[in-house]
Amino acid sequence: MRLRNKPWAPDKLASYPQYISNNPQELKGKWQTRFEKKQDIFIEIGSGKGQFIVGMAEKYPDFNFIAIELQTSVIVSILEKQIDKKLPNLQLINGHGGDLLDFFAPGEISRIYLNFSDPWPKTRHTKRRLTSPDFLELYRNILPDDGEIHFKTDNMGLFEYSLASLSQFGYVFRQVWLDLHQSNFTDNIETEYEQKFSAKGQTIYRLEAYWPNNKTQH
Numbered sequence: 001m002r003l004r005n006k007p008w009a010p011d012k013l014a015s016y017p018q019y020i021s022n023n024p025q026e027l028k029g030k031w032q033t034r035f036e037k038k039q040d041i042f043i044e045i046g047s048g049k050g051q052f053i054v055g056m057a058e059k060y061p062d063f064n065f066i067a068i069e070l071q072t073s074v075i076v077s078i079l080e081k082q083i084d085k086k087l088p089n090l091q092l093i094n095g096h097g098g099d100l101l102d103f104f105a106p107g108e109i110s111r112i113y114l115n116f117s118d119p120w121p122k123t124r125h126t127k128r129r130l131t132s133p134d135f136l137e138l139y140r141n142i143l144p145d146d147g148e149i150h151f152k153t154d155n156m157g158l159f160e161y162s163l164a165s166l167s168q169f170g171y172v173f174r175q176v177w178l179d180l181h182q183s184n185f186t187d188n189i190e191t192e193y194e195q196k197f198s199a200k201g202q203t204i205y206r207l208e209a210y211w212p213n214n215k216t217q218h
């Protein structure tokens with residue numbers, strides 16, 4: 001994501017500890033205390049400027065949401081939206097998806113959203129892809145049985161890679177969309193990248209996967 005340097009961003013993040021904790025590791029296992037209501041927590045890794053996660057939190061007040069974004073100069077845009085909207089079911093983490101086990105206890109998160117994740121097309125960068133086995137292992141740790149991963153991208157190569165990676169890891173696909181915007185999926189909240197790429201005529205791919213649980217009927 002291209003960004004303007006915002007030297008004031010760290011101070012601004014530090015000024016709103018009610019929305020973005022200065023020490024998210026301390027909240028491991030206790031995230032429900034940060035929300036008005038105790039209800040399932042969904043996270044997005046790599047939220048960018050937050051159009052998706054803010055839209056989701058507005059549309060679904062009966063779920064709690066956490067935006068995780070690496071770049072301080074980017075997550076400050078999510079914070080600005082939250083300062084305006086004051087959503088009781090939205091929290092922010094300025095951190096790296098690779099540190100999920102420091103942030104969350106086993107089973108604390110019910111669903112993970114990955115939207116337009118960086119594709120890292122070079123083979124030597126495979127491990128950086130957010131659907132690589134190392135990341136799937138982290139997700140497996142923080143999700144309960146039946147926990148879900150929802151993934152959207154315009155990048156066909158990353159989508160093919162992710163289908164194989166998730167399947168080989170043991171996830172089961174509930175549904176796969178090979179052209180989301182031409183489908184009958186009515187529940188879509190577009191991300192900033194999604195709007196940009198679809199305006200250029202790019203196809204958008206989407207999948208929903210879950211961890212199988214013998215007791216569950218799907």
Ligand SMILES: C[S@@+](CC[C@H](N)C(=O)[O-])C[C@H]1O[C@@H](n2cnc3c(N)ncnc32)[C@H](O)[C@@H]1O
Nearest residue numbers: 001046047048069070096097115116191192193
């Ligand atoms: C291509 S942008 C997509 C942003 C947004 N999801 C969208 O669809 O508009 C990817 C974003 O993920 C963030 N990111 C990349 N790797 C990350 C990681 N390991 N942990 C947290 N954020 C990450 C980047 O800083 C960037 O803002």
